[in-house]
Amino acid sequence: MGRVIAHGRFANNGPFMTDKALNIAVVAPANRLDSRVAERVLALAEQLYPGRVALSFRPQCHLSAGHFAGDDTARTAAFVDVANDPSVDVVWFARGGYGSCRILEAALPRLGAFARTKTYLGYSDMGSLLGALYGRGFHHVVHGPMPADVTRDGGEAAVRRAFAYLVDGAVETLEPAVLSGAKVAAFNIKTLGELIGTPYQPDLTGHVLLLEEVAEYMYSIDRMLFHITSTPGMRKLAGIKLGRCSQIPSNDPDFGKTEAEVAEYWCGRAGIPYLGRADIGHDADNKVVPFGARLIV
Amino acid sequence: MGRVIAHGRFANNGPFMTDKALNIAVVAPANRLDSRVAERVLALAEQLYPGRVALSFRPQCHLSAGHFAGDDTARTAAFVDVANDPSVDVVWFARGGYGSCRILEAALPRLGAFARTKTYLGYSDMGSLLGALYGRGFHHVVHGPMPADVTRDGGEAAVRRAFAYLVDGAVETLEPAVLSGAKVAAFNIKTLGELIGTPYQPDLTGHVLLLEEVAEYMYSIDRMLFHITSTPGMRKLAGIKLGRCSQIPSNDPDFGKTEAEVAEYWCGRAGIPYLGRADIGHDADNKVVPFGARLIV
Numbered sequence: 001m002g003r004v005i006a007h008g009r010f011a012n013n014g015p016f017m018t019d020k021a022l023n024i025a026v027v028a029p030a031n032r033l034d035s036r037v038a039e040r041v042l043a044l045a046e047q048l049y050p051g052r053v054a055l056s057f058r059p060q061c062h063l064s065a066g067h068f069a070g071d072d073t074a075r076t077a078a079f080v081d082v083a084n085d086p087s088v089d090v091v092w093f094a095r096g097g098y099g100s101c102r103i104l105e106a107a108l109p110r111l112g113a114f115a116r117t118k119t120y121l122g123y124s125d126m127g128s129l130l131g132a133l134y135g136r137g138f139h140h141v142v143h144g145p146m147p148a149d150v151t152r153d154g155g156e157a158a159v160r161r162a163f164a165y166l167v168d169g170a171v172e173t174l175e176p177a178v179l180s181g182a183k184v185a186a187f188n189i190k191t192l193g194e195l196i197g198t199p200y201q202p203d204l205t206g207h208v209l210l211l212e213e214v215a216e217y218m219y220s221i222d223r224m225l226f227h228i229t230s231t232p233g234m235r236k237l238a239g240i241k242l243g244r245c246s247q248i249p250s251n252d253p254d255f256g257k258t259e260a261e262v263a264e265y266w267c268g269r270a271g272i273p274y275l276g277r278a279d280i281g282h283d284a285d286n287k288v289v290p291f292g293a294r295l296i297v
Numbered sequence: 298m299g300r301v302i303a304h305g306r307f308a309n310n311g312p313f314m315t316d317k318a319l320n321i322a323v324v325a326p327a328n329r330l331d332s333r334v335a336e337r338v339l340a341l342a343e344q345l346y347p348g349r350v351a352l353s354f355r356p357q358c359h360l361s362a363g364h365f366a367g368d369d370t371a372r373t374a375a376f377v378d379v380a381n382d383p384s385v386d387v388v389w390f391a392r393g394g395y396g397s398c399r400i401l402e403a404a405l406p407r408l409g410a411f412a413r414t415k416t417y418l419g420y421s422d423m424g425s426l427l428g429a430l431y432g433r434g435f436h437h438v439v440h441g442p443m444p445a446d447v448t449r450d451g452g453e454a455a456v457r458r459a460f461a462y463l464v465d466g467a468v469e470t471l472e473p474a475v476l477s478g479a480k481v482a483a484f485n486i487k488t489l490g491e492l493i494g495t496p497y498q499p500d501l502t503g504h505v506l507l508l509e510e511v512a513e514y515m516y517s518i519d520r521m522l523f524h525i526t527s528t529p530g531m532r533k534l535a536g537i538k539l540g541r542c543s544q545i546p547s548n549d550p551d552f553g554k555t556e557a558e559v560a561e562y563w564c565g566r567a568g569i570p571y572l573g574r575a576d577i578g579h580d581a582d583n584k585v586v587p588f589g590a591r592l593i594v
Contacts, residue, residue: 067552098516098517101523102523196524197494219395224491226491227490227491227495231495232496233494254363254364255364256363
């Protein structure tokens with residue numbers, strides 16, 4: 001069982017080369033997080049990694065402004081603050097929902113040099129931030145579990161996986177494509193689609209792209225894959241792996257194809273190798289995908 | 298009451314300068330059309346324009362292949378056939394649903410010189426074709442009612458409007474922005490979004506863009522408008538007018554903003570003039586929007 005050079009702290013200092021606890025700060029660029037959920041995750045961190053993890057939930061996580069965890073200004077400020085804070089090792093996104101695209105234009109120009117040294121972990125709607133940061137050359141952008149996953153069936157395993165990756169760089173947390181040595185990236189299909197053609201679309205040339213979806217009609221998945229695979233930049237992918245597409249509403253008339261058939265179809269049309277299924281999704285089994293090429297030690 | 302130079306037949310020959318009936322051929326690049334719906338529209342044409350309209354529904358409209366009116370090959374062949382047929386004046390799309398994006402890549406290279414001389418009328422999912430054709434310099438691309446609209450509440454008015462536009466170029470069928478002299482285009486929000494970044498995204502520089510939506514969550518409308526207004530090409534629009542957004546499912550938590558507030562917000566962020574509401578939508582009142590600048594006579 002190996003370890004992976006997982007984030008800035010490791011890359012700079014080597015794993016376990018410091019006595020300082022890993023400083024993980026949680027913010028919520030989309031929907032608000034219930035404070036009881038935060039308490040469960042804090043207790044889990046204390047139980048699993050006493051003295052090794054300094055986990056904090058920024059008060060912004062619990063703000064409420066309509067749909068969002070605070071208005072755009074509050075969410076932008078909280079994200080920029082933890083990203084630029086030199087004492088923070090990991091920016092962990094509290095949960096998905098919708099809203100991270102709303103803070104991109106204001107937040108990105110305010111990120112300084114320290115922001116590039118740390119790890120950013122999340123998925124689903126957080127793909128807007130992950131994609132935009134990766135596109136700007138941030139090196140420690142990671143698709144994986146978030147604190148809110150603790151409320152899922154068996155969701156504690158997802159949160160344990162996030163900690164095992166962040167604290168120990170544990171190889172068993174990783175989606176298998178990561179270990180292949182390929183450059184990888186992972187996204188929710190819809191979230192990636194909404195970046196295409198904008199200044200936030202990352203260059204994924206030569207990458208294996210892992211995609212997952214939740215609660216979208218099959219015809220909508222088909223159309224989104226048309227969109228992604230018809231984009232010239234995406235035709236330079238090394239391949240696509242399809243994660244789980246869960247809670248697909250029933251289609252009338254029945255769409256007549258599975259999500260894997262749909263993905264294989266569009267890959268075939270676009271000349272992108274279809275590489276089978278990926279172990280990611282909106283569920284407790286969601287594996288970790290650090291963007292780019294990883295060094296295994 | 299004026300008339301508008303509405304399509305190739307008029308542009309070539311002038312309105313009412315020929316005894317030949319207007320040849321309107323209906324195909325279905327997305328979902329199938331019930332033959333009883335076709336019969337209702339045929340009867341209406343005969344009643345309203347005896348001898349002046351030669352309306353035909355291609356058999357492909359009534360094919361069924363899972364979700365679609367025939368498989369991609371059948372739908373591509375039917376569309377290419379009517380588009381290239383020199384005797385056809387108007388290609389009228391039977392209905393929306395989903396599927397026209399699936400035939401773009403195969404169909405577009407097969408369109409010949411005659412395809413450029415005729416009018417293409419439809420909306421909703423047909424925006425994939427309208428956008429791609431307009432982007433390739435087709436001059437008579439029109440957003441407006443389709444045969445399937447006859448089944449809506451009061452939907453006969455929509456079909457009458459389509460005929461009044463096609464046969465008489467009647468000015469009262471037009472969305473008011475058309476009469477302003479601006480270059481205009483109209484799309485379903487989601488359908489336009491899925492073209493962005495692909496080779497099918499039309500250049501809408503200097504256009505007033507009319508947008509409408511149906512059955513999408515408000516957060517989804519918000520995200521799609523982020524997408525559209527964040528695209529460099531779309532920031533060159535002369536303005537955006539928002540049509541009706543109908544059947545919006547309830548959001549939990551409540552989104553807290555109307556669709557007009559959302560549109561105005563994103564226009565403001567992008568520096569695109571927000572020009573208020575447009576008289577288009579998934580309903581019987583859907584007005585006609587010929588793309589580009591029109592000549593009123």
